[in-house]
Amino acid sequence: MKVKKYRGTPYHLWNPFTPMVEFQSMMDIGPSVIHRGDGPYVYNGKGKRYINGFSCLWNVAVGHGRKELVEAAASQMQELAFASCFRQSHPRAIELAAKLIDITSGNFNRVYLGSNGSEAVETALKMARQYFKQSPDPSDKSRFKIISLKGAYHGVSYGVLSTSGLEADAEKFGPLLPGFLQIPPPYCYRCPYDKAPYPECGLACAHALEKLIIKEGAETIAAFILEPIMGSYGIIDPPDKFYTVVGEICQKHGLLFITDEVTTGFGRTGKLFASQDWEIQPDILCLGKAISSGYVPLSATLATEKIYERFQKEGQQFEHGSTASGHPVCTAVGLRNIDIIIQEKLVDNAANVGLYLRNKLEKLRENHGIIGDIRGRGLMIGLELVKDRASKTPLSSSEVFDHAVDTAISGLLAYSRGSILGLFPPLIIDRAIADEIVGILDKSLNASIPAKMARKARLAKEFVGTRLFK
Ligand SMILES: Cc1ncc(COP(=O)(O)O)c(C=O)c1O
Incomplete structure (x- = not known):
């Protein structure tokens, strides 16, 4: 198999838990390669900013760039x-x-x-x-x-x-x-x-x-x-x-x-x-x-x-x-x-902003039948996505992944696994960032025909020509 290049450097890296062919087809796109972090945000090589909605791997609690x-x-x-x-x-x-x-x-x-x-x-x-x-x-x-x-x-x-x-x-x-x-x-x-x-x-x-x-x-x-x-x-x-x-x-x-x-x-x-x-x-x-x-x-x-x-x-x-x-x-x-x-009382912040975010998500759930369940505590929140609430049929992992890709296009990195979209943002986030997260989810999880078409158009614009865009 030919070794690809990322910006001129041969890509010999074998990433954990990663489908390598698909990943390497997207290296220049979206948040695939992160170059910089600052507070609750990370940036790709083109300078695009993302809310670090799952704290990289649920770990960057105090945010990036802490001089201390x-x-x-x-x-x-x-x-x-x-x-x-x-x-x-x-x-x-x-x-x-x-x-x-x-x-x-x-x-x-x-x-x-x-x-x-x-x-x-x-x-x-x-x-x-x-x-x-x-x-x-x-x-x-x-x-x-x-x-x-x-x-x-x-x-x-x-x-x-x-x-x-x-x-x-x-x-x-x-x-x-x-x-x-x-x-x-x-x-x-x-x-x-x-x-x-x-x-x-x-x-x-x-x-x-x-x-x-x-x-x-x-x-x-x-x-x-x-x-x-x-x-x-x-x-x-x-x-x-x-x-x-x-x-x-x-x-x-x-x-x-x-x-x-x-x-x-x-x-x-x-x-x-x-x-x-x-x-x-x-x-x-x-x-x-x-x-x-x-x-x-x-x-x-x-x-x-x-x-x-x-x-x-x-x-x-x-x-x-x-x-x-x-x-x-x-x-x-x-x-x-x-x-x-x-x-910095980040534990209290996680409790307070977590509750605020949770309440907003519960409101979102009222309008979006795709959100079957909301679980978690503090700033560890999972949305279980379903085809409809009555049957509780879970969305497939690729459908949920598409939503995660879509939120990324809008500037939010959300965790996706199986039928779950997860939020584990840094403990430093404030209500304004929580509002931004909810706004992006609102757009992505909207099941109306025009919203679905808009989502498809967003995905096509960014991913056409890659294995991801089917
Ligand atoms: C609950 C729990 N335990 C253990 C681990 C393993 O930690 P690490 O990836 O640092 O080895 C993880 C990682 O996600 C985890 O979530």
Whole structure:
């Protein structure tokens, strides 16, 4: 296959999760290649401006171009570019760990630092397994199974990938790892149990956890893991009571409760952490993405003192780590980034502007039958698009992608996956930007004949001659 060129440079880059042929046919078009970022906006090579409606990969919480973060990185590189955390430490890693303990619920006391969300969760799973293997109670030693929500996205490495339970993952990479089990997701709009809406449903989705534990034998289960709001699967946002019920079931059967806040952490849902007020606190908390606003790779896995203590006897240390665990530059930037989130009250902003945006979207829904459901919290909002509300027939992923392309033409980058159009804008956006987002969606989701023709014309103008324009 001939190597294409982007502005004269041979394109040898193999992009993640990307259909390369289609992508390369569009490299000079729209937001395919981003050259610059500023606050809530990103710009392509021709200088066209886009609202960064899903914060690049849900991570650029404080927006682009923050001089404080540039300075934190530069001065840390001057002082100490690298030192490892293997039988060593350095001040920024120590300070970041202390800060994370300080700002989380009070339930955690120990912090493992990593480079990305997959590593944070992989760490949690290995920690849970080693924890039980080292139990003084011999009956705990066979606890190795991990239960998750079907369709969960906890990352790409084999352990975390095996949590998804998706046939598509097994088809491509199978066999996935043994010992990974799933319960159906708490997807109220399309209840997997065909129950009446909450509370009449009795939270069958949460009680499914206990049924599975009993079927498998509690003495074989190490942990249950969830995302407070399932992101990739479609912004699946269960009632609060769901977290209490599954937390209680974990406690009752002696398994660890792991919460993956890689996406929801650091203000995204209008709380600093989505799980901070849960009646039953997780034993392990995974953080990533907005921990550094994407400026550098960074993640963290927080554990309780009870877990940590089990790793203290001779020969029982946590056998895990990677070169960049607790990287000085990444921890320096993470520290400064967390300060910005707190000092600039971005969590309150996410709650307030998120509510404003949500209300406007609910109004939009009244006029646009294509919006089947609106879900999420704070600035993590998903619109499930349907052919019509009565049948709830989902739009195909290519139809939703066409809408995302169309909003991009109008200057808004929206996330699309399956029948979901997602909004995860930077936490710094104000009401004016929220209005702009709603205006663009209003235009794109309008199902009237003239609006559809106008949308087709917009797509044709930009994409004619590419594989995308059919
Ligand atoms: C909830 C959740 N966990 C883990 C990950 C994996 O994070 P990373 O892509 O940084 O490895 C993601 C990424 O989207 C995520 O949304």
